[in-house]
Amino acid sequence: MDRRAVFFLCSAFVCFLLSFVTPAELRWVGYVLAAGYALLAGASYLDFLSRQRGRG
Amino acid sequence: METAALVAVVAIALVFDFVNGFHDAANSIATVVATRVLKPWQAVIWAAFWNFIAFAVLPLKVANEIAKIIDTNVVSIGLVFAGLLGAIFWNVLTAWLGLPSSSSHALIGGMVGAGIAKGGVDVVNGDVLRKTAVFIVYSPLLGLLMGFVLVVAVMWLVHRKRNKRRVNRTFRSLQLVSAAAFSLGHGANDAQKTMGIIAALLVGAHKLEPSVLSEPDSLPLWIVLSCHLAIALGTVFGGWRIVRTMGTKLTRLQPMGGVCAESSAAATLFFASFRGIPVSTTHTITGGIVGVGSANRMSAVNWNIARRVVWAWVLTIPGAALVAMSVYWVVAAVS
Numbered sequence: 465m466d467r468r469a470v471f472f473l474c475s476a477f478v479c480f481l482l483s484f485v486t487p488a489e490l491r492w493v494g495y496v497l498a499a500g501y502a503l504l505a506g507a508s509y510l511d512f513l514s515r516q517r518g519r520g
Numbered sequence: 521m522e523t524a525a526l527v528a529v530v531a532i533a534l535v536f537d538f539v540n541g542f543h544d545a546a547n548s549i550a551t552v553v554a555t556r557v558l559k560p561w562q563a564v565i566w567a568a569f570w571n572f573i574a575f576a577v578l579p580l581k582v583a584n585e586i587a588k589i590i591d592t593n594v595v596s597i598g599l600v601f602a603g604l605l606g607a608i609f610w611n612v613l614t615a616w617l618g619l620p621s622s623s624s625h626a627l628i629g630g631m632v633g634a635g636i637a638k639g640g641v642d643v644v645n646g647d648v649l650r651k652t653a654v655f656i657v658y659s660p661l662l663g664l665l666m667g668f669v670l671v672v673a674v675m676w677l678v679h680r681k682r683n684k685r686r687v688n689r690t691f692r693s694l695q696l697v698s699a700a701a702f703s704l705g706h707g708a709n710d711a712q713k714t715m716g717i718i719a720a721l722l723v724g725a726h727k728l729e730p731s732v733l734s735e736p737d738s739l740p741l742w743i744v745l746s747c748h749l750a751i752a753l754g755t756v757f758g759g760w761r762i763v764r765t766m767g768t769k770l771t772r773l774q775p776m777g778g779v780c781a782e783s784s785a786a787a788t789l790f791f792a793s794f795r796g797i798p799v800s801t802t803h804t805i806t807g808g809i810v811g812v813g814s815a816n817r818m819s820a821v822n823w824n825i826a827r828r829v830v831w832a833w834v835l836t837i838p839g840a841a842l843v844a845m846s847v848y849w850v851v852a853a854v855s
Contacts, residue, residue, distance in 0.1 A: 468814060475661055486654045487647055490795065493658055500665050 466512035469505045476501035525597045526725055530718055532604050534750045537714040539611070540623045541571060541754020544710065547785075547805045548703045548755065551778030557692045564756055566696070567703040572752035574707030575744050580737050581796030582709055585651075586716025587723070587733045589628065590635035591643040595724030598851045599634045600717060606630035606844025610836065613843075621832050622800035624713050626840040628652055631717065633841030637848035652798050656833045659788055659799040660807030666784035667811025674780060675815070691775035698782035703755070705789025706801045711747040713798055718743050781808035803833070 476498045483494025548567035552558045558566060590599070607623070607630035614621035628649075635643045678687050719739055722728040732738045785801070785808040792799040 471814070475664075478657065479661060482654050482657055485650065486658075487651050490651065490654075490797075493662070494654070497658060497661055497665065500669075501661070504665070504668065 542758030545758030570703035571707030629840030633844030663807030
């Protein structure tokens with residue numbers, strides 16, 4: 465289990481949820497953060513898989 | 521009598537600003553002192569200078585937003601006094617309990633609590649409060665994301681360099697820039713919170729025209745200068761406290777990580793200041809540091825501290841609001 469990917473994924477989810485209560489002119493911040501964290505979660509998981517393969 | 525009370529409350533607001541600088545001095549100078557780029561006294565002067573000069577660089581939008589958080593028609597000397605006292609009491613209480621607390625959010629919570637106690641929830645500007653509340657979560661996450669991306673990008677750029685000593689020297693020099701940028705952002709965002717409170721107080725007392733709150737950069741110069749001076753002096757005195765306690769806690773910091781963490785926190789503070797969003801400087805630098813740490817491995821981050829910060833996010837505004845409400849009712853009963 466990659467803890468870092470899980471943390472980034474949770475952050476993406478929180479930012480996405482928060483964007484609904486963010487004032488309209490700043491809603492894009494929530495979307496950008498959610499997308500950024502989702503991307504990092506994916507990248508972090510790939511990094512985790514490559515490390516696992518390296519060990520195996 | 522009213523003028524004397526007004527002067528006293530303005531003085532309390534400036535003391536609050538001083539204490540804010542005193543508390544946050546560590547954030548600005550920790551890395552440059554730890555890596556011996558600057559001597560402690562030089563770092564203190566460096567940070568205080570950028571704290572002070574921030575008024576000339578960044579717009580006063582945060583001050584305008586804070587001033588409008590409570591309907592100025594109900595703002596009175598008693599209300600601001602209760603708000604400030606609520607924030608101070610909350611800061612002292614959390615310091616005593618060992619909980620990390622944001623002075624900025626305590627101030628906002630105090631004003632909101634005192635406002636609700638006087639005029640009900642209708643007097644609170646929902647938009648400003650909502651913006652502040654969501655950025656309690658967004659600002660550290662923004663700092664974390666930028667810190668992570670920046671440190672990964674920098675590591676990728678420098679990993680082929682053979683002369684590691686030269687790389688280290690470059691980042692030691694860059695720390696001067698990142699520490700200055702962070703101090704600039706700190707001075708701008710935090711001093712403006714006090715400016716906003718003083719402006720609201722003076723508008724409420726009919727000493728200032730309400731129009732100064734709608735035009736950025738139209739606040740009287742003495743308010744702007746006194747708030748920046750108070751926070752800069754706080755940094756000078758708080759910095760000396762850090763000098764005394766300098767030791768093992770700070771020695772693990774590396775110049776590259778310090779530059780990335782401070783730069784990402786500074787970028788977050790600049791963004792917030794340009795958009796008129798009050799954020800906590802402590803939260804942004806914490807986000808930057810966690811981002812840099814998590815780029816290496818998750819266990820590099822002290823998650824116990826991160827958990828305590830989250831508690832502070834949740835508790836500070838409602839906690840300070842409750843204290844301010846109680847203070848306001850006592851003040852109203854006495855007067």
